[in-house]
């Protein structure tokens with residue numbers, strides 16, 4: 011499952027010439043025909059996606075940090091490509107907690123997160139920017155998070171996932 015997401019995300023980035031950090035996720039969304047708006051939303055809502063009659067609209071919480079907004083948009087792109095068959099509404103609250111009611115919903119959220127991480131922090135690009143032999147310090151995590159324009163939390167999870175660092 012994870013490998014398939016990696017390949018799909020990498021192909022998408024290459025197809026739209028966005029394969030360098032920081033990935034321009036907004037340009038990518040526009041290329042995919044998604045209309046992206048930054049709006050006032052409940053503080054616990056990261057983003058919404060409305061798919062109706064083939065048109066795709068995403069609203070991102072305008073009050074959230076840019077890094078979180080980028081992850082939200084990447085997550086919605088994941089939903090669109092992986093989960094949307096026909097009209098549908100997605101409401102996304104938090105990404106790193108397991109609060110979803112049904113297991114089907116939970117599976118979709120986990121998949122959209124995995125896709126978003128692969129899109130914003132592609133394995134191959136991380137490898138280019140990491141000196142694995144030297145070991146990864148907190149400063150490196152900060153530097154990488156800045157380079158890829160993601161939160162340090164998201165970068166840390168990604169580096170654990172890619173086996174560059176041990177989980178805490």
Ligand SMILES: [Zn+2]
Pocket residue numbers: 085089100101102118119122
């Ligand atoms: Zn979601």
